[in-house]
Amino acid sequence: MIRAGLSALVAAAFLLSLSAGKAWIAPWAFADGTREGLVLLELRLPRALLGLLVGALLGAGGAVLQGYLRNPLAEPGVLGVSATAALGAVLAIFLGAGGQPLVVAASAMAFGAGAVALLALVGGASGLQLLLAGVVLASLAAALTSLLVSLAPTPFALGEIVTWLMGALTDRTFLDVRLLLGPALVSFVLMAAAARALDALSLGEPVAASLGVDLARTRLLVIAGVGLGVGASVAVTGVISFVGLVVPHLLRPLVGPEPSRLLLPSALGGAALVLLADSLVRLVPGAAELKLGIAMALLGAPFFLWLLWRTRTELA
Numbered sequence: 001m002i003r004a005g006l007s008a009l010v011a012a013a014f015l016l017s018l019s020a021g022k023a024w025i026a027p028w029a030f031a032d033g034t035r036e037g038l039v040l041l042e043l044r045l046p047r048a049l050l051g052l053l054v055g056a057l058l059g060a061g062g063a064v065l066q067g068y069l070r071n072p073l074a075e076p077g078v079l080g081v082s083a084t085a086a087l088g089a090v091l092a093i094f095l096g097a098g099g100q101p102l103v104v105a106a107s108a109m110a111f112g113a114g115a116v117a118l119l120a121l122v123g124g125a126s127g128l129q130l131l132l133a134g135v136v137l138a139s140l141a142a143a144l145t146s147l148l149v150s151l152a153p154t155p156f157a158l159g160e161i162v163t164w165l166m167g168a169l170t171d172r173t174f175l176d177v178r179l180l181l182g183p184a185l186v187s188f189v190l191m192a193a194a195a196r197a198l199d200a201l202s203l204g205e206p207v208a209a210s211l212g213v214d215l216a217r218t219r220l221l222v223i224a225g226v227g228l229g230v231g232a233s234v235a236v237t238g239v240i241s242f243v244g245l246v247v248p249h250l251l252r253p254l255v256g257p258e259p260s261r262l263l264l265p266s267a268l269g270g271a272a273l274v275l276l277a278d279s280l281v282r283l284v285p286g287a288a289e290l291k292l293g294i295a296m297a298l299l300g301a302p303f304f305l306w307l308l309w310r311t312r313t314e315l316a
Helices: 002-019 035-069 081-094 101-122 127-150 155-166 174-201 205-210 215-237 243-255 259-282 292-315
Strands: none
Touching: 002 035, 002 243, 002 259, 035 127, 035 174, 035 215, 035 243, 035 259, 081 101, 081 127, 081 155, 081 215, 101 127, 101 174, 101 215, 127 155, 155 292, 174 205, 174 215, 174 259, 205 215, 243 259, 243 292, 259 292
């Protein structure tokens, strides 16, 4: 029932994403051959498809990480993959490839893959070691990104970098959709393959090992699945945060705490959240459009503080 409701919400949010904007367009306008139909087909449809994929990847990634680390405050950015993928894109823009989306995206995914490999090498066998490695990697990537921003060769390059780091689905094309689709499918398969093992890990690593769970294999599935999905998402949209934190928390009371049961609802919930948020940022008054990454940060940061307060109250 919950999955059916979430699927209906995603469908409604997708149609809203096609229609919403400074000028509203009916979702069936693409069949009319008008200018509005061309806008719908060439601009809004790839934007909606990207919102669907990115939200699903981030929502599912948050559910998987919270299950693996057994930490309700975990989310995809905690592994440092988002920050490292962003560093790759910023480096490409810094070197003058800002006008070549394929080069920027390839650089971001390459750096994201490098982050996954580094985490697999130094992350250790436990969730705590992986978490600490991710925090260190995120801090290093953020510092290097700040260094590149401070050394930007031209004001134009600086503007490109800052705009990209804000995160948005604006002006994306079907090329971006094709670029994301393959890594997204592989990411979903890897995360789904780890789901049952994550249920056993909720009882603790010693108990999971006694039940026959291969901890090293599960760790690699989690790192590769989340890392690939988040790295590819950052490559095409920039950094969009807090989706993986907010969605699993909202759905856990409805579907239960088991990661295997939470994975698909979190993917659907993440897709709906990103699609709805992206529709709303287009309706903010003014000539310029509010960046999606900023909107999600404004939503997610208070939610994170509330979770910290609630966790502290429960432990008191």
